[in-house]
Amino acid sequence: MGKPPTTLRDIAKALGTSIGSVHRALHDNPGVSPLTKDRVLQMARTLGYRPNLAARFLSSKKTLRISVNTLQGTTSFWDEVRTGIREAATSILLENVEIEFRTYPGLGEGEEEAFAAAIDDKVDGIITFPSRPQVLRSWIRRASRAVIPVVCVATDAPHSGRLGIVSIDTLASGSIAADLMGRFLGSQQGSIAITLFDMAITEHAEKYAAFENTLRSFYPGLRLLKPIEDHDVETESYSKCRKLFEKYPDLCGVYVTTEASIPVINAARDAKLLERLTIITTDLFPDLVPQIRSGAVAATIYQRPRAQGEIAFRMLHEFLVDGASRSLQVALAPHLVMRGNLDFFLQRQSQESARENKDKNDKKGQEDQPQGASDALTEDFA
Amino acid sequence: MGKPPTTLRDIAKALGTSIGSVHRALHDNPGVSPLTKDRVLQMARTLGYRPNLAARFLSSKKTLRISVNTLQGTTSFWDEVRTGIREAATSILLENVEIEFRTYPGLGEGEEEAFAAAIDDKVDGIITFPSRPQVLRSWIRRASRAVIPVVCVATDAPHSGRLGIVSIDTLASGSIAADLMGRFLGSQQGSIAITLFDMAITEHAEKYAAFENTLRSFYPGLRLLKPIEDHDVETESYSKCRKLFEKYPDLCGVYVTTEASIPVINAARDAKLLERLTIITTDLFPDLVPQIRSGAVAATIYQRPRAQGEIAFRMLHEFLVDGASRSLQVALAPHLVMRGNLDFFLQRQSQESARENKDKNDKKGQEDQPQGASDALTEDFA
DNA sequence: CTCAGTTCCGTTAACGTTTACGGTTCCGGC
């Protein structure tokens, strides 16, 4: 139990060498012979040396700089991600982290430039949303070569050498959507449509597969149509939906896996189908709220942007500080939002932004002593 | 931006006094005159002093001891809570925390003794599940008087002076259950039953209210019956259900808010009602799995025990270290588990326990250097 | 006045790591 932890000095004493050499050996700094380096490494292992982070932080004054490359807030999704990151950063005990936000205007626009800027700036780590994974791949490789770990949020960049990835579990999302769809439709039979950004994105293909699989296993009366790819273009989404609605009169449900749910709803309304369709969407943003409240959208699958941001930050930070993270692939369970619990999520968001503002106005004068209770209410932390 | 933070020495110099006095003043230790104490406090505020935690941890070698008082694992719920706490504790950078688990065998059995033991042992903080809130209230008060902060998990102990509470949001749980029930039943009309532990428990009363409210607002064709109180006694649950089933032949749905879902299912099966009933349960444990897979249970509301543990720990730790937590009431959004995404949750749990075992077997010999990638897969962190 | 006791305050040694600086020693080249 309460053994005093071994220190550099312990290793040095055990080896009859000096604390400086031990330090150099452990960090493979130059100026230490291969022999003593081996002996130090060996001894460190047998003594079970673990560096004292407090001492390390105290001594070395350098602060970690991490770059957060994300899309500008088309919806609130990326704002929430950034908030999560900020939150996680301030809740770190030893605040030696500095976050630089680099946002780019559109899918694929300015993404590479932001990444290049981060590398040039020699940040210690990068959190990024690879809107075009195949394009970003070589950039991530480049970062790896510069020993800059990269964590992807929301979308993976496979085979890029990225350190880690945090996203919503696609299997869980697609499956629960299918299961809900089937249950909602009861004994109804007919076709189901699904819209997604592009089958080339791993996450979307997986969601489609999971949806298809669950639907087929449990609800054989429902027939899944070929996916509609909207490429995040509203007009494309709208017109493709209109065409689809005409072509399949037995359509009874739509699952929108992207944020482009509004054009789908509009198309359904214009085709006078809104009543007959069971619509399940993705994410939660202001325009969607009335649609959920009115029942036009039966349920939406919330991708927990804030939690994604928090966890991405923790993952990166843990790696930078400890040298290793415990989990480098995090797949979050999505939340389900319906009329009934909609208020819970809205309240959470508004409350969050309220606290943000309060923080900004605070004169950041802080006292050392306990300050009694704070007045926080409810919060969905993660 | 990059102003060097103010230190004790800065305050001392600015005041022409010594670092020792400043320290005493800030911690209202004896041995400092009221005058200088005021001046120090004033100056600390104007200079925006924030203590350097790294230096603090390095200097004072004392480790925080926190007691975790929970129910023995009747189901896996409390095991998961404890796992969450352990996880959060080890992911803290400066590992100066020592956790003492005190488990008691049953609801109300040994609960007070465990609490008393924790206080006698002079722990620095307590995380507890108040199975009998009204009984524990005075104990929590006593802890407060001994300046031991207490965080409640899963169930609140109102008006007890506890530091904080983390639980599942009852409104979100009850509402989503009602909303699902309504959607699942489609155009069906009939009565809905709800079982709970005891209306005297705040959380359960709230869940009931939320369920009732959502059902009434959106699904007026469904009639909610008076709640069945099972007091966590299986036979009580079973017999009450059987009686209920006979009395209300138009029953079409049951919402089980407690873990005692198996007797309800058995009662339904024995009454030959299983096919006709839409059952929504709470939590996820081995016995429930086949029921979900077979479709007997339409959905279950997962209360995220691991996340509750993690957050409770973070809350307490932040308070002990910082003197204040940012949020003292955390209400988590529940997860929804159905046939489709069941595997996701099962996989998560098994994986978790696999890692636990691996950790135990590790010879905790650790290296300072980065160690490349770990092989973690998916994880629902929180 | 002296002495003990108090109250306040300054000084200083830790804590474990990083980093810079000064010593060795050893080598090849003049």
Added chain:
DNA sequence: GCCGGAACCGTAAACGTTAACGGAACTGAG
């Protein structure tokens, strides 16, 4: 033999806080 440089190594000063010690100033009792 001396010098320059390299390669290795020890020492010591930071980093900001805590905690213990000792001294000064002041009290009141003898």
